[in-house]
Amino acid sequence: MQFSVRDLVNEDATRISRRCWSDPRVYELEKRGIFGRSWLFLGHESQIPRAGDFVQAYMCETPVILARGEDGAIHASVNSCTHRGLPVCRADHGNTKRFVCPYHSWSYRVDGSLATIPQENTLRNKPDKSALGLQRVPRVESWRGMIFGSFDPDIVALEDYLGDMRFYLDAFFQRFPEGVEFLGAPHRWVIDANWKLPVENQLGDVNHGPFLHAALISREIQERIEELGHSVVTAPGHGATFRLMPEDTPWQEVAWGMEGLGGQLGGQEVQDWLREVQARAAQRVGPLRARMKGLTYGIYPNLSFLWSNTAFKVSHPRGPGRVEYWSWAVVPAGAPDTVKRALRTNYSSFFGPGGIIEQEDSEAWSQQYRGASIDFTDDHALYYGLGLGEEAPHPELPGLVSVTANEFYARNFFARWRDELQAVEEGA
């Protein structure tokens, strides 16, 4: 059946066709129109501190090696040999001088350049090795240690792409003088769902909390969220949700880290540490952002930051109906190891593949994909209209701001998504 992307998302993005999540043709357009043209998160500098360090990453379905070269610079290369296409790197992370391809042992430096072709010794015509390195990701930039790559050589600078999201990200990052650290290899969870639903969930869907998670999130917690919660869209597709706590709030109720079980059960050492961070927060990030108690953030297209439980996540598509959902536990780099170990459980107890809360989310995401694949529902688009037009500028917070029940974050996401898909559909 023929359709145009314009027909899938209406003008104000209040009605969205189920095909957006389930149609293979839409997925092919997404690869080119979104994943080929956006800044995509690759990893954090704390994962590759020394020359030769590498981690694996993905840009949509494209496997990428992110590495620090001998020169100290960061390089991103597609993990596929120029000879016959095998992956040249098999470990999740490590340190090396060379990636050696299993098939015929071509070897590559960590910056992706081709070092040796064993077969050439016996041949008269020597190939030009300088032209045969791994395919480079043409743009790689980082901000606050967060490394992104793009396949679009002409994309705007990363800082401009992030725009006012930097104000909200800094409310977290700048709390810690030594920055943050990503721990270990990411948890890679394969879920039968479309990649956009986890993204939407983290972009601003605070409102499913007391319902989907009623077994664990009490009505009182949710009422506090509704009372103090703000939802912000800095640019279509980017969003932040947080609580702005009253000025006289006791430190335990506003401090980052105290919301999870790691902070609560972590004992004196952990709590003293968190209290100290909060005591310096106003000085470090200003009085307004010191009162911010984060919930979730989204960076277009598929990076999420769960501030309340301190995990970064990427929703890597694997076809319309599958996602490889990566998540990292993130801790302050300057904390003692005992504190880091306690705080990493803020994430893992509730979120990630073993988390008590996120098992409900992943189930909801799988079921939504089924709902989006039901026959005879083409003329019954999903409703995205809650709170239409209720967002407004705010005197102190950049972006458009509203209560958390307003679904403008999702409408903005899908309006951008539609326009970008339409651009490739029309060959722009």
Next chain:
Amino acid sequence: MSELSVQTTPQEQRELERFYFHEARLLDNRQFQQWLALLSEDVAYIVPSRVNTQVDNRQRGREEMLSVERELEGADSMGAPLREENLFHLALRVERAYKMNAWADNPPARTRRIIGNIELLQRDAQQWRVLNNFHLYYARPGSANCLYSGQRRDTLSRDDGGFRLCRREVILDYADIDKPTVGLLF
């Protein structure tokens, strides 16, 4: 972990089997509250994550090169274990199980655990260190069925009332986590 299991009497081996089979039956019958009563108050319940590590050239030709331990990010590592829990976490999971809104388990999954290879590694007056393997078949309505496979590294204490679980480390045999959850009571 290359040591031979200690010599056990048939009676001791039967006691261990009785404990583990009973535990498996409680979990498969969804009698999680009774399962909680098998835990010691200071129980530690850990599920390391499992990483694809780089082969270390210097270990070539030796068994260390392929050791399972190198793949694990456990409680003592500075990596990211999948789960690090105590009685509070486990009680929360059990509490959730009997709430109306535990949607991922509504309707509840059907499970069957097979426990085997029970080896007593070490024992003193208070504590027994026991290895055992499990296959856990899991069928969640509306979701693909799957099999969990793994090893449990347990520490049990023994008193008049029988065994109590003091520590369990679950080594899951996964490459990708293509399961609906690893938040089960393994």
